[in-house]
Amino acid sequence: MTRCVLTGIDGSPQSEAAALWAAAEARRRGRALRLLHAWPWLDAGTENVSRPGDLRPRALDALRGIGDRIRHDHPGLPVEAAVISDDPVDGLVAAAKGQELLVLGSRGLGGFAGLLVGSVGLAVAAGAPIPTVLVRSGQAPAERPAAVEATREVLVGLDGREPGDAVVEFAVTEAELRGCRLRVVHGWDLVPAWAYGGLMPPQVDPVEQEAVEAALMSPVLTDLRAKHPGVDIVEDIRLGGGARALLEASTHADLVVVGRRETRHRLGPRLGPVAHAVMHHCAAPVAVVPHP
Incomplete structure (x- = not known):
């Protein structure tokens, strides 16, 4: 299996920033980029089957949107997207096995403004078998003076x-x-x-x-x-x-x-x-x- 740079997508600005950062990193490393959305209540059927309450089509739309932007910004970079029916922490940790790098958006949703990392980011960084990068919104690659x-x-x-x-x-x-x-x-x-x-x-x-x-x-x-x-x-x-x-x-x-x-x-x-x-x-x- 060819190793890739993996990034988790949840529709937040932080995950979008992480995806853009991961795309630049994948290009530097000469690796493919894999966009992954993990959620435990997605229907386990194929992506062509839609049922009442199934979040898979909405998740795929979000993945396609950021995937299209990355393909436009990085022509020739191999980009694939996947949706899995699993707990975000367990799904991301399992998907990271054998890959090059895992990149996540850094978002803290608690009452402490100074704490920048949420529970999912902390748990994945503590358990992933490969290097894990946490990126805040606004940290996507940009031109610098x-x-x-x-x-x-x-x-x-x-x-x-x-x-x-x-x-x-x-x-x-x-x-x-x-x-x-x-x-x-x-x-x-x-x-x-x-x-x-x-x-x-x-x-x-x-x-x-x-x-x-x-x-x-x-x-x-x-x-x-x-x-x-x-x-x-x-x-x-x-x-x-x-x-x-x-x-x-x-x-x-x-x-x-x-x-x-x-x-x-x-x-x-x-x-x-x-x-x-x-x-x-x-x-x-x-x-x-x-x-x-």
């Missing part, structure tokens, strides 16, 4: 103690595809210690500790630069923790890349605190990459 174009970069969060090779390789590949800089961000914090029943300020020199953190990153960066000599790779070490560092550094990011451990929690797949925070609050598209 030359001054902004020159500052484009892909960001990746790196823990020097547990680098996550799959995460870093995904990020550097994305930078190569875009012809832009890769910024490797490492956020660290001063951890207070317990003493006499309470928290005490850490007895650490920040300057010395930053040198330690840089030394942890150095082997990974050296190896990365050797493997990808054509990519401008810069290191960015910041005091304040991983999520804060990525959010502060993401001003001009094309994409922010974070990792997600594949190990299963007893309550099911889950996201770590850094990935969770970045997904909710980052203005740029966010890629969540599973790794061992």
Whole structure:
């Protein structure tokens, strides 16, 4: 089976933005684009059969509309559309197996305006077996001023103690595809210690500790630069923790890349605190990459 870029469509502006972003990504990667609508109450018959209450024709119309726009904008890009009768989370996670990339619209419908990702996006990103990108409305590819174009970069969060090779390789590949800089961000914090029943300020020199953190990153960066000599790779070490560092550094990011451990929690797949925070609050598209 030929691997493709898969995107979920639900008729929202966010899913339309995700589809347009996915189309540009599919063209960069030389892959086909598959548009998928998953809903548990669609009739399970063929798409030529319409029954009272069957949502399949309406879903197919929405898919055809965005598919036609993408074919117009990207002549020659193979685009297919499908509707499946399944729960959106289960359907998207199952459909992602063996594919190149999954792209979703990022929409939070709760009462917290600062939270940008809804329950479906969170659940799919936590359980999908392939990298999953969440795109907000307004993040579809567009022309940029030359001054902004020159500052484009892909960001990746790196823990020097547990680098996550799959995460870093995904990020550097994305930078190569875009012809832009890769910024490797490492956020660290001063951890207070317990003493006499309470928290005490850490007895650490920040300057010395930053040198330690840089030394942890150095082997990974050296190896990365050797493997990808054509990519401008810069290191960015910041005091304040991983999520804060990525959010502060993401001003001009094309994409922010974070990792997600594949190990299963007893309550099911889950996201770590850094990935969770970045997904909710980052203005740029966010890629969540599973790794061992």
